[in-house]
Amino acid sequence: MAIDAAHPVPPNLPRQVGLDQIPPHVPKELVRQSGLTTGAEFLANPHDFMAAMHEKYPPIFYDVGEYINAWQLIRHEDALFALRHPEIFSNEGATPFPRDPDDYFYFIPIEIDPPHHRKYRNIVDPLFCPAGVKQLEGLIRQRARDLIDEIADKGECEFTTDFGRPLPVSVFLDIMGLPQDMRDTFVSWAVDLLHAKDRATMGRAFKNITDYIKSAIAEKKAKPDGGVVSLIANAAPDGVPLSDKEVFGFVVFLFIGGLDTVFATLNNIWLWLAQNPDRVQEIIDRPDDIDAVVEELLRRWSVTFSGRVLAQDYEMRGVQMKKGDRITCVLPACNFDPSVFPNPKEVDFDRPRKTILAFTVGVHSCMGGHLARLELKIALQEWLKRIPRFSVRPGTHIEYRPGGVVGPEFLPLVW
Ligand code: HEM
Numbered sequence: 001m002a003i004d005a006a007h008p009v010p011p012n013l014p015r016q017v018g019l020d021q022i023p024p025h026v027p028k029e030l031v032r033q034s035g036l037t038t039g040a041e042f043l044a045n046p047h048d049f050m051a052a053m054h055e056k057y058p059p060i061f062y063d064v065g066e067y068i069n070a071w072q073l074i075r076h077e078d079a080l081f082a083l084r085h086p087e088i089f090s091n092e093g094a095t096p097f098p099r100d101p102d103d104y105f106y107f108i109p110i111e112i113d114p115p116h117h118r119k120y121r122n123i124v125d126p127l128f129c130p131a132g133v134k135q136l137e138g139l140i141r142q143r144a145r146d147l148i149d150e151i152a153d154k155g156e157c158e159f160t161t162d163f164g165r166p167l168p169v170s171v172f173l174d175i176m177g178l179p180q181d182m183r184d185t186f187v188s189w190a191v192d193l194l195h196a197k198d199r200a201t202m203g204r205a206f207k208n209i210t211d212y213i214k215s216a217i218a219e220k221k222a223k224p225d226g227g228v229v230s231l232i233a234n235a236a237p238d239g240v241p242l243s244d245k246e247v248f249g250f251v252v253f254l255f256i257g258g259l260d261t262v263f264a265t266l267n268n269i270w271l272w273l274a275q276n277p278d279r280v281q282e283i284i285d286r287p288d289d290i291d292a293v294v295e296e297l298l299r300r301w302s303v304t305f306s307g308r309v310l311a312q313d314y315e316m317r318g319v320q321m322k323k324g325d326r327i328t329c330v331l332p333a334c335n336f337d338p339s340v341f342p343n344p345k346e347v348d349f350d351r352p353r354k355t356i357l358a359f360t361v362g363v364h365s366c367m368g369g370h371l372a373r374l375e376l377k378i379a380l381q382e383w384l385k386r387i388p389r390f391s392v393r394p395g396t397h398i399e400y401r402p403g404g405v406v407g408p409e410f411l412p413l414v415w
Helices: 040-044 046-056 078-085 116-126 130-134 135-155 159-164 167-174 178-197 197-224 227-233 245-259 259-276 277-283 287-300 367-384
Strands: 060-064 070-072 156-158 306-310 315-316 319-321 327-328 412-414
Touching: 040 046, 040 178, 060 178, 070 078, 078 306, 078 327, 116 130, 116 227, 130 367, 135 156, 135 159, 156 159, 156 259, 159 167, 159 315, 167 367, 178 197, 178 245, 178 259, 178 287, 197 227, 197 245, 197 287, 197 319, 227 245, 245 259, 259 287, 259 327, 259 367, 277 287, 277 367, 287 367, 319 412
Parallel strands: 070 327
Antiparallel strands: 060 070, 156 412, 306 327, 315 319
Protein backbone atom coordinates (compact mmCIF):
# COMPACT_ATOMS: atom_id res chain seq x y z
CA MET A 1 0.00 0.00 0.00
CA ALA A 2 1.29 3.47 -0.87
CA ILE A 3 2.58 5.43 2.09
CA ASP A 4 0.83 8.59 3.25
CA ALA A 5 3.60 11.18 3.37
CA ALA A 6 1.53 13.59 5.44
CA HIS A 7 1.27 10.98 8.22
CA PRO A 8 4.60 9.16 8.22
CA VAL A 9 5.21 5.90 10.08
CA PRO A 10 8.54 4.04 10.30
CA PRO A 11 8.68 1.19 7.76
CA ASN A 12 8.18 -2.29 9.08
CA LEU A 13 11.04 -3.82 7.14
CA PRO A 14 13.41 -6.34 8.65
CA ARG A 15 17.00 -5.15 8.36
CA GLN A 16 19.21 -8.14 7.75
CA VAL A 17 22.86 -7.77 8.70
CA GLY A 18 25.56 -10.41 8.96
CA LEU A 19 26.15 -14.01 7.95
CA ASP A 20 23.53 -15.38 10.31
CA GLN A 21 20.77 -13.30 8.70
CA ILE A 22 20.79 -14.58 5.15
CA PRO A 23 17.27 -15.49 4.05
CA PRO A 24 16.79 -19.16 3.07
CA HIS A 25 15.96 -18.37 -0.58
CA VAL A 26 19.48 -16.95 -1.16
CA PRO A 27 21.71 -19.62 -2.77
CA LYS A 28 25.02 -20.10 -0.92
CA GLU A 29 27.04 -19.74 -4.13
CA LEU A 30 25.76 -16.17 -4.57
CA VAL A 31 26.77 -14.97 -1.10
CA ARG A 32 29.78 -12.68 -0.85
CA GLN A 33 31.29 -10.27 1.66
CA SER A 34 32.65 -7.75 -0.82
CA GLY A 35 33.45 -4.94 1.62
CA LEU A 36 31.78 -2.43 -0.72
CA THR A 37 31.89 1.06 0.89
CA THR A 38 33.59 -0.19 4.07
CA GLY A 39 36.41 -2.71 3.43
CA ALA A 40 40.13 -1.94 3.30
CA GLU A 41 40.43 -2.93 -0.37
CA PHE A 42 37.53 -0.66 -1.29
CA LEU A 43 38.90 2.26 0.72
CA ALA A 44 42.36 1.91 -0.83
CA ASN A 45 40.92 2.83 -4.24
CA PRO A 46 37.11 2.78 -4.47
CA HIS A 47 36.74 3.30 -8.22
CA ASP A 48 39.31 0.65 -9.12
CA PHE A 49 37.49 -1.67 -6.73
CA MET A 50 34.13 -1.00 -8.41
CA ALA A 51 35.57 -1.37 -11.91
CA ALA A 52 37.07 -4.73 -10.95
CA MET A 53 33.73 -6.02 -9.64
CA HIS A 54 32.86 -7.21 -13.16
CA GLU A 55 35.76 -9.68 -13.06
CA LYS A 56 35.40 -10.72 -9.43
CA TYR A 57 31.67 -11.07 -8.80
CA PRO A 58 28.61 -12.54 -10.50
CA PRO A 59 26.35 -9.89 -12.13
CA ILE A 60 23.92 -10.27 -9.23
CA PHE A 61 25.16 -11.41 -5.83
CA TYR A 62 24.02 -11.26 -2.23
CA ASP A 63 26.40 -9.09 -0.26
CA VAL A 64 26.70 -9.53 3.47
CA GLY A 65 27.72 -6.09 4.63
CA GLU A 66 28.85 -4.43 7.84
CA TYR A 67 25.61 -2.42 8.05
CA ILE A 68 23.20 -4.23 5.78
CA ASN A 69 22.77 -7.33 3.61
CA ALA A 70 21.58 -6.65 0.07
CA TRP A 71 21.57 -7.94 -3.47
CA GLN A 72 24.08 -6.00 -5.55
CA LEU A 73 23.34 -5.21 -9.19
CA ILE A 74 26.48 -4.28 -11.08
CA ARG A 75 25.43 -4.63 -14.73
CA HIS A 76 24.26 -1.49 -16.55
CA GLU A 77 21.34 -3.32 -18.16
CA ASP A 78 20.08 -4.77 -14.86
CA ALA A 79 20.28 -1.44 -13.05
CA LEU A 80 18.42 0.31 -15.89
CA PHE A 81 15.65 -2.26 -15.60
CA ALA A 82 15.40 -2.03 -11.81
CA LEU A 83 15.46 1.76 -11.77
CA ARG A 84 12.80 1.97 -14.47
CA HIS A 85 10.41 -0.41 -12.68
CA PRO A 86 9.48 1.20 -9.36
CA GLU A 87 6.45 -1.08 -9.12
CA ILE A 88 8.92 -3.97 -8.58
CA PHE A 89 11.89 -2.13 -7.05
CA SER A 90 10.39 0.29 -4.55
CA ASN A 91 11.87 3.27 -2.72
CA GLU A 92 9.64 2.95 0.32
CA GLY A 93 11.90 2.27 3.30
CA ALA A 94 14.95 2.07 1.04
CA THR A 95 16.84 5.07 2.47
CA PRO A 96 19.09 3.89 5.29
CA PHE A 97 19.45 7.28 7.00
CA PRO A 98 18.19 6.80 10.60
CA ARG A 99 15.42 8.97 12.08
CA ASP A 100 13.64 9.31 15.41
CA PRO A 101 10.80 6.73 15.28
CA ASP A 102 8.71 8.95 17.59
CA ASP A 103 8.99 11.94 15.30
CA TYR A 104 9.22 10.14 11.99
CA PHE A 105 9.23 11.83 8.59
CA TYR A 106 9.94 10.66 5.05
CA PHE A 107 12.75 11.92 2.92
CA ILE A 108 10.92 13.50 0.00
CA PRO A 109 10.85 12.80 -2.91
CA ILE A 110 13.34 9.93 -2.63
CA GLU A 111 11.19 7.68 -0.41
CA ILE A 112 7.94 8.20 -2.30
CA ASP A 113 6.93 5.83 -5.09
CA PRO A 114 4.83 6.84 -8.10
CA PRO A 115 2.22 8.13 -8.57
CA HIS A 116 2.55 10.43 -5.47
CA HIS A 117 6.19 11.12 -6.18
CA ARG A 118 5.41 13.34 -9.19
CA LYS A 119 3.45 15.91 -7.21
CA TYR A 120 6.58 16.75 -5.21
CA ARG A 121 8.87 16.98 -8.22
CA ASN A 122 6.37 19.27 -9.97
CA ILE A 123 6.76 21.83 -7.18
CA VAL A 124 10.45 22.47 -7.75
CA ASP A 125 11.22 21.12 -11.22
CA PRO A 126 10.83 24.63 -12.77
CA LEU A 127 13.90 25.73 -10.76
CA PHE A 128 15.94 22.54 -11.32
CA CYS A 129 15.16 22.00 -15.04
CA PRO A 130 17.84 23.06 -17.59
CA ALA A 131 16.18 26.44 -18.24
CA GLY A 132 15.79 27.05 -14.49
CA VAL A 133 19.41 26.36 -13.58
CA LYS A 134 20.64 28.32 -16.63
CA GLN A 135 19.42 31.45 -14.88
CA LEU A 136 21.96 30.78 -12.15
CA GLU A 137 24.87 30.50 -14.57
CA GLY A 138 26.22 34.04 -14.05
CA LEU A 139 25.98 33.75 -10.30
CA ILE A 140 27.70 30.34 -10.19
CA ARG A 141 30.49 31.69 -12.40
CA GLN A 142 30.95 34.67 -10.10
CA ARG A 143 31.03 32.44 -7.00
CA ALA A 144 33.63 30.18 -8.63
CA ARG A 145 35.76 33.18 -9.64
CA ASP A 146 35.60 34.70 -6.15
CA LEU A 147 36.86 31.46 -4.60
CA ILE A 148 39.64 31.10 -7.17
CA ASP A 149 40.68 34.75 -6.63
CA GLU A 150 41.38 33.92 -3.00
CA ILE A 151 43.83 31.12 -3.81
CA ALA A 152 45.25 31.63 -7.31
CA ASP A 153 48.31 33.61 -6.18
CA LYS A 154 49.06 31.42 -3.19
CA GLY A 155 50.43 28.54 -5.26
CA GLU A 156 48.66 26.00 -3.11
CA CYS A 157 45.34 25.14 -1.50
CA GLU A 158 43.41 22.43 0.23
CA PHE A 159 40.98 21.91 -2.62
CA THR A 160 38.15 20.52 -0.49
CA THR A 161 37.99 23.35 2.01
CA ASP A 162 38.98 26.15 -0.38
CA PHE A 163 36.81 25.25 -3.37
CA GLY A 164 35.23 21.77 -3.45
CA ARG A 165 32.90 22.45 -0.52
CA PRO A 166 32.25 26.21 -0.52
CA LEU A 167 31.30 26.37 -4.22
CA PRO A 168 28.43 23.84 -4.07
CA VAL A 169 27.26 25.19 -0.72
CA SER A 170 27.08 28.78 -1.92
CA VAL A 171 25.21 27.69 -5.07
CA PHE A 172 22.90 25.57 -2.92
CA LEU A 173 22.14 28.58 -0.70
CA ASP A 174 21.40 30.66 -3.82
CA ILE A 175 18.91 28.18 -5.27
CA MET A 176 17.31 27.50 -1.89
CA GLY A 177 16.88 31.23 -1.23
CA LEU A 178 19.01 31.12 1.93
CA PRO A 179 21.59 33.75 2.96
CA GLN A 180 25.23 33.45 1.85
CA ASP A 181 26.50 34.24 5.34
CA MET A 182 25.42 30.70 6.26
CA ARG A 183 27.98 29.21 3.85
CA ASP A 184 30.69 28.15 6.27
CA THR A 185 28.18 27.03 8.89
CA PHE A 186 26.46 24.84 6.28
CA VAL A 187 29.78 23.37 5.22
CA SER A 188 30.60 22.40 8.81
CA TRP A 189 27.11 20.97 9.45
CA ALA A 190 27.27 18.94 6.24
CA VAL A 191 30.72 17.60 7.12
CA ASP A 192 29.68 16.72 10.69
CA LEU A 193 26.44 15.11 9.58
CA LEU A 194 27.86 13.02 6.77
CA HIS A 195 31.46 12.41 7.80
CA ALA A 196 31.77 12.59 11.60
CA LYS A 197 33.29 9.49 13.14
CA ASP A 198 31.02 9.59 16.21
CA ARG A 199 27.25 9.54 16.47
CA ALA A 200 27.14 12.40 19.01
CA THR A 201 28.66 14.85 16.52
CA MET A 202 26.30 13.61 13.80
CA GLY A 203 23.33 13.99 16.15
CA ARG A 204 24.32 17.54 17.07
CA ALA A 205 24.74 18.45 13.41
CA PHE A 206 21.34 17.00 12.56
CA LYS A 207 19.76 18.97 15.41
CA ASN A 208 21.39 22.21 14.20
CA ILE A 209 20.25 21.55 10.63
CA THR A 210 16.74 20.68 11.79
CA ASP A 211 16.42 23.83 13.91
CA TYR A 212 17.73 26.01 11.11
CA ILE A 213 15.53 24.45 8.44
CA LYS A 214 12.43 24.73 10.61
CA SER A 215 13.04 28.42 11.23
CA ALA A 216 13.81 29.02 7.52
CA ILE A 217 10.53 27.31 6.59
CA ALA A 218 8.59 29.49 9.05
CA GLU A 219 10.27 32.59 7.65
CA LYS A 220 9.47 31.63 4.02
CA LYS A 221 5.86 30.94 4.93
CA ALA A 222 5.57 34.42 6.38
CA LYS A 223 7.54 36.06 3.56
CA PRO A 224 7.56 33.98 0.37
CA ASP A 225 10.23 34.47 -2.29
CA GLY A 226 11.36 32.66 -5.44
CA GLY A 227 13.73 30.16 -3.76
CA VAL A 228 13.26 26.43 -3.37
CA VAL A 229 12.53 26.54 0.38
CA SER A 230 9.77 29.07 -0.21
CA LEU A 231 8.29 27.08 -3.11
CA ILE A 232 8.12 23.95 -0.98
CA ALA A 233 6.91 25.71 2.17
CA ASN A 234 4.03 27.37 0.31
CA ALA A 235 3.16 24.54 -2.09
CA ALA A 236 -0.43 23.36 -2.33
CA PRO A 237 -0.59 20.64 -5.00
CA ASP A 238 -4.20 20.13 -6.11
CA GLY A 239 -5.16 22.88 -3.66
CA VAL A 240 -3.96 20.96 -0.57
CA PRO A 241 -1.05 22.57 1.32
CA LEU A 242 1.81 20.20 2.17
CA SER A 243 1.89 19.14 5.81
CA ASP A 244 4.72 20.34 8.07
CA LYS A 245 6.34 16.89 7.89
CA GLU A 246 6.24 16.84 4.10
CA VAL A 247 7.78 20.32 3.88
CA PHE A 248 10.49 19.42 6.39
CA GLY A 249 11.27 16.01 4.82
CA PHE A 250 11.60 17.62 1.39
CA VAL A 251 13.88 20.48 2.43
CA VAL A 252 16.07 18.33 4.67
CA PHE A 253 16.56 15.74 1.93
CA LEU A 254 17.88 18.42 -0.40
CA PHE A 255 20.52 19.16 2.18
CA ILE A 256 21.46 15.48 2.41
CA GLY A 257 21.27 14.74 -1.33
CA GLY A 258 22.60 17.95 -2.76
CA LEU A 259 25.85 18.71 -0.97
CA ASP A 260 28.08 15.74 -0.27
CA THR A 261 27.51 14.31 -3.75
CA VAL A 262 28.88 17.47 -5.36
CA PHE A 263 31.80 17.72 -2.89
CA ALA A 264 32.81 14.15 -3.69
CA THR A 265 32.41 14.56 -7.45
CA LEU A 266 34.63 17.65 -7.54
CA ASN A 267 37.26 16.03 -5.31
CA ASN A 268 37.47 12.86 -7.44
CA ILE A 269 37.74 14.82 -10.65
CA TRP A 270 40.31 17.33 -9.37
CA LEU A 271 42.46 14.48 -8.07
CA TRP A 272 42.44 12.93 -11.54
CA LEU A 273 43.16 16.30 -13.21
CA ALA A 274 46.06 16.92 -10.83
CA GLN A 275 47.54 13.56 -11.81
CA ASN A 276 46.95 13.97 -15.56
CA PRO A 277 48.32 17.29 -16.87
CA ASP A 278 48.17 16.09 -20.50
CA ARG A 279 44.43 15.46 -20.13
CA VAL A 280 44.00 18.91 -18.55
CA GLN A 281 45.59 20.36 -21.66
CA GLU A 282 43.20 18.33 -23.81
CA ILE A 283 40.22 19.82 -21.95
CA ILE A 284 41.66 23.32 -22.38
CA ASP A 285 42.24 22.66 -26.09
CA ARG A 286 38.67 21.46 -26.69
CA PRO A 287 36.47 24.23 -25.23
CA ASP A 288 33.54 23.37 -27.50
CA ASP A 289 33.44 19.81 -26.17
CA ILE A 290 32.98 20.83 -22.55
CA ASP A 291 29.58 19.11 -22.25
CA ALA A 292 31.02 15.78 -23.44
CA VAL A 293 33.96 16.27 -21.06
CA VAL A 294 31.59 16.80 -18.12
CA GLU A 295 29.52 13.75 -19.04
CA GLU A 296 32.53 11.46 -19.35
CA LEU A 297 34.03 12.68 -16.08
CA LEU A 298 30.70 12.07 -14.33
CA ARG A 299 30.66 8.53 -15.74
CA ARG A 300 34.24 7.77 -14.70
CA TRP A 301 33.91 9.31 -11.26
CA SER A 302 30.34 8.65 -10.19
CA VAL A 303 29.99 8.71 -6.45
CA THR A 304 26.85 7.10 -5.14
CA PHE A 305 24.33 4.24 -5.21
CA SER A 306 20.59 3.57 -5.59
CA GLY A 307 18.99 1.42 -2.91
CA ARG A 308 15.63 -0.25 -3.47
CA VAL A 309 13.35 -2.77 -1.75
CA LEU A 310 11.61 -5.57 -3.65
CA ALA A 311 7.87 -4.85 -3.66
CA GLN A 312 7.18 -8.34 -5.01
CA ASP A 313 9.08 -11.56 -5.68
CA TYR A 314 11.14 -11.15 -8.80
CA GLU A 315 13.55 -13.27 -10.82
CA MET A 316 16.44 -11.68 -12.70
CA ARG A 317 19.16 -13.58 -14.59
CA GLY A 318 17.83 -16.75 -12.97
CA VAL A 319 18.30 -15.27 -9.49
CA GLN A 320 15.18 -15.48 -7.35
CA MET A 321 14.74 -12.41 -5.17
CA LYS A 322 11.87 -12.11 -2.71
CA LYS A 323 9.54 -9.34 -1.60
CA GLY A 324 11.24 -7.31 1.15
CA ASP A 325 14.79 -8.07 -0.03
CA ARG A 326 16.99 -5.03 -0.36
CA ILE A 327 18.98 -4.33 -3.49
CA THR A 328 21.66 -1.80 -4.34
CA CYS A 329 22.36 -0.62 -7.87
CA VAL A 330 26.11 -0.07 -7.67
CA LEU A 331 25.98 2.90 -10.05
CA PRO A 332 29.76 3.42 -10.36
CA ALA A 333 30.18 -0.29 -11.21
CA CYS A 334 27.40 0.02 -13.82
CA ASN A 335 29.28 2.97 -15.31
CA PHE A 336 32.28 0.62 -15.63
CA ASP A 337 30.27 -2.13 -17.35
CA PRO A 338 32.64 -3.12 -20.18
CA SER A 339 29.79 -4.34 -22.39
CA VAL A 340 28.47 -0.76 -22.54
CA PHE A 341 31.63 1.30 -21.98
CA PRO A 342 34.57 -0.56 -23.57
CA ASN A 343 37.88 0.01 -21.77
CA PRO A 344 35.80 1.55 -18.99
CA LYS A 345 38.54 3.02 -16.80
CA GLU A 346 39.85 5.09 -19.69
CA VAL A 347 38.60 8.68 -19.71
CA ASP A 348 37.54 9.08 -23.34
CA PHE A 349 35.76 12.29 -24.28
CA ASP A 350 34.81 10.82 -27.65
CA ARG A 351 32.87 7.83 -26.39
CA PRO A 352 29.59 7.17 -28.19
CA ARG A 353 26.84 8.72 -26.09
CA LYS A 354 25.20 6.15 -23.75
CA THR A 355 23.03 6.54 -20.66
CA ILE A 356 25.31 7.15 -17.71
CA LEU A 357 24.12 6.25 -14.25
CA ALA A 358 25.83 8.89 -12.11
CA PHE A 359 22.45 10.50 -11.38
CA THR A 360 20.39 7.32 -11.70
CA VAL A 361 17.58 7.00 -14.25
CA GLY A 362 13.81 6.64 -13.98
CA VAL A 363 11.40 8.49 -11.74
CA HIS A 364 13.99 9.17 -9.04
CA SER A 365 16.68 10.45 -11.38
CA CYS A 366 18.58 13.18 -9.56
CA MET A 367 16.62 16.38 -9.24
CA GLY A 368 19.88 18.35 -9.05
CA GLY A 369 21.50 16.67 -12.07
CA HIS A 370 21.32 19.71 -14.35
CA LEU A 371 22.55 21.99 -11.59
CA ALA A 372 25.44 19.63 -10.77
CA ARG A 373 26.45 19.39 -14.45
CA LEU A 374 26.42 23.18 -14.75
CA GLU A 375 28.46 23.60 -11.56
CA LEU A 376 31.02 21.10 -12.78
CA LYS A 377 31.25 22.75 -16.20
CA ILE A 378 31.74 26.22 -14.74
CA ALA A 379 34.19 24.97 -12.11
CA LEU A 380 36.32 23.36 -14.84
CA GLN A 381 36.20 26.40 -17.11
CA GLU A 382 37.01 28.95 -14.43
CA TRP A 383 39.64 26.89 -12.61
CA LEU A 384 41.55 25.86 -15.72
CA LYS A 385 41.54 29.46 -16.98
CA ARG A 386 43.37 30.62 -13.84
CA ILE A 387 45.18 27.47 -12.63
CA PRO A 388 45.91 25.32 -15.68
CA ARG A 389 48.86 23.43 -14.13
CA PHE A 390 48.57 21.87 -10.70
CA SER A 391 49.46 18.66 -8.92
CA VAL A 392 48.86 16.86 -5.65
CA ARG A 393 51.17 18.11 -2.90
CA PRO A 394 54.09 15.63 -2.79
CA GLY A 395 53.87 13.15 0.09
CA THR A 396 50.08 13.33 0.29
CA HIS A 397 48.23 10.15 1.22
CA ILE A 398 44.78 10.24 -0.36
CA GLU A 399 42.23 8.95 2.13
CA TYR A 400 38.68 7.71 1.56
CA ARG A 401 36.18 7.24 4.38
CA PRO A 402 33.52 4.54 4.49
CA GLY A 403 30.07 5.62 3.34
CA GLY A 404 27.56 5.90 0.56
CA VAL A 405 29.21 8.87 -1.16
CA VAL A 406 32.67 8.11 -2.52
CA GLY A 407 35.46 10.64 -2.79
CA PRO A 408 38.80 11.63 -1.27
CA GLU A 409 38.45 13.26 2.12
CA PHE A 410 41.08 15.95 1.48
CA LEU A 411 43.03 17.06 -1.54
CA PRO A 412 46.05 19.32 -1.02
CA LEU A 413 47.14 20.85 -4.33
CA VAL A 414 50.19 22.87 -5.40
CA TRP A 415 50.95 24.88 -8.55
C1 HEM B 1 27.33 15.45 -8.78
C2 HEM B 1 26.37 15.65 -7.89
C3 HEM B 1 25.22 14.71 -7.65
C4 HEM B 1 25.15 13.36 -7.79
C5 HEM B 1 26.24 12.42 -8.26
C6 HEM B 1 23.80 12.97 -7.42
C7 HEM B 1 23.33 11.68 -7.47
C8 HEM B 1 22.02 11.31 -7.24
C9 HEM B 1 21.51 9.98 -7.38
C10 HEM B 1 22.31 8.77 -7.81
C11 HEM B 1 20.20 10.01 -7.06
C12 HEM B 1 19.22 8.84 -7.06
C13 HEM B 1 19.27 8.11 -5.75
C14 HEM B 1 18.43 6.86 -5.80
O1 HEM B 1 18.06 6.40 -6.88
O2 HEM B 1 18.17 6.27 -4.75
C15 HEM B 1 19.87 11.38 -6.72
C16 HEM B 1 18.62 11.80 -6.34
C17 HEM B 1 18.36 13.07 -5.92
N1 HEM B 1 19.23 14.14 -5.91
FE1 HEM B 1 21.13 14.13 -6.56
N2 HEM B 1 23.11 14.08 -7.04
C18 HEM B 1 23.92 15.17 -7.18
C19 HEM B 1 23.59 16.49 -6.92
C20 HEM B 1 22.38 16.92 -6.44
C21 HEM B 1 22.05 18.29 -6.14
C22 HEM B 1 22.98 19.46 -6.37
C23 HEM B 1 20.78 18.29 -5.65
C24 HEM B 1 19.92 19.43 -5.17
C25 HEM B 1 20.35 20.59 -4.80
C26 HEM B 1 20.32 16.91 -5.66
C27 HEM B 1 19.06 16.51 -5.25
C28 HEM B 1 18.57 15.23 -5.42
C29 HEM B 1 17.19 14.85 -5.10
C30 HEM B 1 16.12 15.75 -4.52
C31 HEM B 1 17.07 13.50 -5.42
C32 HEM B 1 15.83 12.63 -5.26
C33 HEM B 1 15.07 12.66 -6.57
C34 HEM B 1 13.79 11.85 -6.51
O3 HEM B 1 13.63 10.99 -5.65
O4 HEM B 1 12.93 12.09 -7.36
N3 HEM B 1 21.31 16.12 -6.13
N4 HEM B 1 20.99 12.15 -6.83
